[in-house]
Amino acid sequence: MIDEAVVQRVLTAALRTGGDFAEVFAEDRRASSARMDDGKIEELTSGRDRGAGIRVVRGDTTGFAHTSDLTEEGLRGAAEAAGAAARGGGGGVREVALTRQENPQTHEVQILPDDVPKARKAELLLKADEAARASGGAIKQVGATYGDSHRKIMVANSDGLLTTDDQVRTRLMVSCVASGDTGMQTGYEAPGRTIGFELFDEVDPADVAREAARRALVMLKARPAPSGTLPVVLKRGAGGVLFHEACGHGLEADLVGRDASVFRDKVGTQVASPLVNLVDDGTYAREWGTYAIDDEGHPAQRNTLIENGELTDYMWDHLRARKAGRTSSGNGRRQSYHHLPMVRMTNTYVLAGEEDPEEIIRQTPYGIYCVQLGGGQVNTATGDFVFGITEAYMIENGEITHPIRSANLIGNGPEVLRAIDAVGNDFDTWTGTCGKDGQGVPVSSGQPTLRVAAMTVGGTAA
C-alpha cells in the first residue's frame, strides 16, 4: 500500500518532536452492498475508504492525525500534526529499522466478493424475498441487505514492526414485518462470517429469510412479557451478548485503568459461578470478530478471561499493555484509519458445560426462555447492563409455552455472573457489531444453553 522506505521516513518525521512511539496505520477498504426492500432492489452501493492514521505517543499523551492522501507529502503532513499534538520538548532524529512480520492465517478465503458478479449478489436478495413471502400471508414486508467488505491494512511502528493483513467479511441480513390482530411484529436474521462469497455455500438465503419470517409470525402470537425478577434460560448462541455486556466491556484494560470497571482489582478472585469459563478468541476461524492481526499489528490470540469462575486476565491493547509492562493480548482495534485504536473484544464466548439443554428447561418451574437477543448496553462503572429479547417464550412447569413480546432484561454484571446455575453441553455463536466510544467493530459472541437464576424482565404484564 505504501513503500517501505516512505513508511520509514514518515515514522522518523513523526518522532522528531520527541515521541517515544510512533505508528502508521494504513487502510484500503472496498465495500459493496445491495439493498432490497418492498420487493425491489433499491440500489447497489460501492464504497472505497483509503487512508492512513498516524499516532505519536509521548509519556501518557497520544497525538493523532489522519489523512486520505497516501503520498509521502500527505503522510508527512499527518505525521507532523500528530507529532505536534503529542507536543514533545526535545527531539532529534531517530531512525527506525523495519522488520516485516508474517502472520499465521486462521483460514483461507475461497471466493473474493470483488470477483463475484453484482447480479449474483442481487439475486440472493430476490431469493430471500420470495422465500419470506411464501412463509405466510401475514408477512407484509421484507427487507434484505447483502454486504461485503475487503479491508487491507498495513501497520508499521517505531518498534520496527511492519506487517499487513487482508480481512474479508460477508453478510446477509433479512428483516420481516408480519401484521395481525395485535398490530405489527418484526423478525430478523443476519448471518455473517469473516470469509468471502463461499458464505452462500453453507448459508441459503431462503433459509435465512424463512427464519426471519418465522420469527415475525411467532411474535404475532406473543403476549406481553412479564414484569419482575425471574429465572432466565438463554438458548445456545443467543445469550453470548449477555457476557459481552455483563463482563466483556468491564474486562477491557482501558476502562479498568480509568477506574471505570466493577472488575478492577479482581484478577485472581471469584467473579462468576464456578460453571463459567469465558474466553475472547480472535483466532476463531471464520467467525465475525476474527483477524490475523489486530489494528496495531499484534497477532490475534485466544485469551482466557474467566476460568471456573475466577478472573484470570483483562484484554489489552498496545498502550495499556506498555504501561502495565506486559504484552498486548491482540485486542487493539479501530473502526477505520479515522480512529485511534482502543481495547475491543473479538469473539467472546462461554465454553460448553455438561448439562443437557433440554434438562435445564425441564428443571425450570417458571421463567423465560430466550432464543434471540437484540443487542445490549452496559455502564461498566456500575456494572448495570440491559439486553433486548427479540424472540422469547415463557417456561411454565418445565415446559416452553407461549411467546412473549420484545422487552429489555436488566441486571448487574457481577451479580448475574454469580447467579448462573446451569450450563449446557451445546454451543453456538451470534454475529454482531459492538459500539464503544463512537466506533463500531465486528464481533461475535457465543455460549451454550445456560440459566441465570434471577434477572429483572422489563415487560408490562404483572
Next chain:
Amino acid sequence: MSDLLQLAERIVGQARPGEQVEVFLGRSHHTEVKVFDGAVESLSSADTQGVGVRVIADGRQGFAYAASLEDPIIAETLDEARDNAGFGTVDEFLGLAAPDGVEPVDLDLFRPELSAFPTERKVEMALELERAVRAADPRIRGVESADYGDSVSESAIASTEGVRATTRRSGCSIVASAMAGEGTETMTGSGYSVARTPEDLDMAKAVKDASEKATRLLGARKPPSRRLTVLLDPSVSASFLGLLSSGLSASSVIKGRSLFAGREGEPVAVPFLTLVDDPTEPQAWGAGRYDAEGLASRRNVLIQDGVLQGFLHNTYTGRRCDQPSNASAVRGGYRSTPGAGSRALSLTPGDRSQEQLMADIGEGLLVQSVTGLHSGANPISGDFSVGVEGLLFRDGAPAEPVREATIASTLQRMLLDLVALGGDLEWLPGGAAGLTVVIGDVQLSGS
C-alpha cells in the same frame, strides 16, 4: 461559489444523455481532546472528505461513495454508481429533486471564530472541565472521561436537475462523565454543552449536570415492580421523539413499517400534543438551510392538537404518494442515499417547570437516563422496554434513587397516556428538542 460546489458541478457535467446524476460532497475538520487525571490522554486532529454519487438511468438507481476527493477516485466512484444502476429494479417513481422555488432561510450555523480558536485553549478547556467536575462535590470519586471536540464542515449538492446547494456549519462540545461513591458503590452521571463556537459553551452547566446526576443516584436500589406516573427528563423525552420519528417517515409508511400508517386526520395523541419538525429553527442542532436533496428546509407540522397531519417526504416518497417533497430528505453524509426523516423535532411546550410538575403530581418516578433504547424499543410494533435510572418522588419532593429497573409500554399508548408537558423546552444535540414529559400508568419492573 465554493470550490466544493464547483467540483460537484464538474462531476455532474459528466452525466450522459438520459442519466440523472446527483453529487454530494462533504469536507470537515475535526479536533478532539481527551484528558484523564490532569493530563492530555489524546489529541486528534483530522481532515475528512468524501463524495457520494447517485445515478438514475432507465428507472433504476445506483450509488457509490469514496472517502476522497482525488480525481481518479471520483472518476471510479461515478463509474461504479453508473454500473450499479444497471442492477436495480425498475421503479417509475425514482427521480432526483428539482428546485421547487422555495427560498432557503438564512441560518447562522457557521462561526469563523472556531477555526481561529487555538488548540492550546481547547486543551485548557478539557483540563478545566475535568478539574471542575472533580471539585464539584466531595462525593465525586473520579472522572471517567472529560472531552472537548469540535468540527467545521461544509457540504455541496449539485444535480442534473438544477439543484445547487451548499452548507457550512461549525460546532463544538464539551462532555464529562463523573463517578460518585465510595467502596463498592459507584454511580455515574454525565453533563455536556454544545455550541457553534467555544465562547458559547456552558461549562458550569456541564459540570453541574455531571456532578448532580452522579451524586443524586448514590444509594440507588432496585425498586419493587409497580405501575406509576413517570416524568421523563428533557434528554430522555428527546430520545423518545427520535423513536417516533421513524414512524413519521413516509418511507416507513409506504413500506408498511409505520405504526402511524393510514392514521392521517385521526387522533393519535392527547389533544394538547403538537409535534413539529422545523429545521429552519436556528436553535435546533439539526437545523440546515437545505435538506439532503438540496431543497430549502421548511417547517412541517406532523401532529396538531393530537391529530396526525401528515408525514415526512423526500422526492421519491412524494412521487409515490402523489405529492411534492416537503424537504425532509436526510442522509448520513456522503456514504448513503437520502431517506426521509426528521431533523428538528419539538413538542409545543406547556407552562410548568419540572419542579412544579413534580409538586402537582405528587408521586411518581423522575427518569434521569435510559439505556437499551436500540435493543428494547421497536419503532414498528411500538413496544418499548428500557432500563432507567432516576428518582422516585413522593409528596412532590424527591425521595429514593432507583437503578437496575425498566419502564415499559407501547409508543401508541404513551401518546394517549400523556398527562402533561413541561415548559422547559431545550434544544439538544441530535435531531430533537427535549422537555419534561409526564406519562401516567407506566409499568416499572424491578424486584
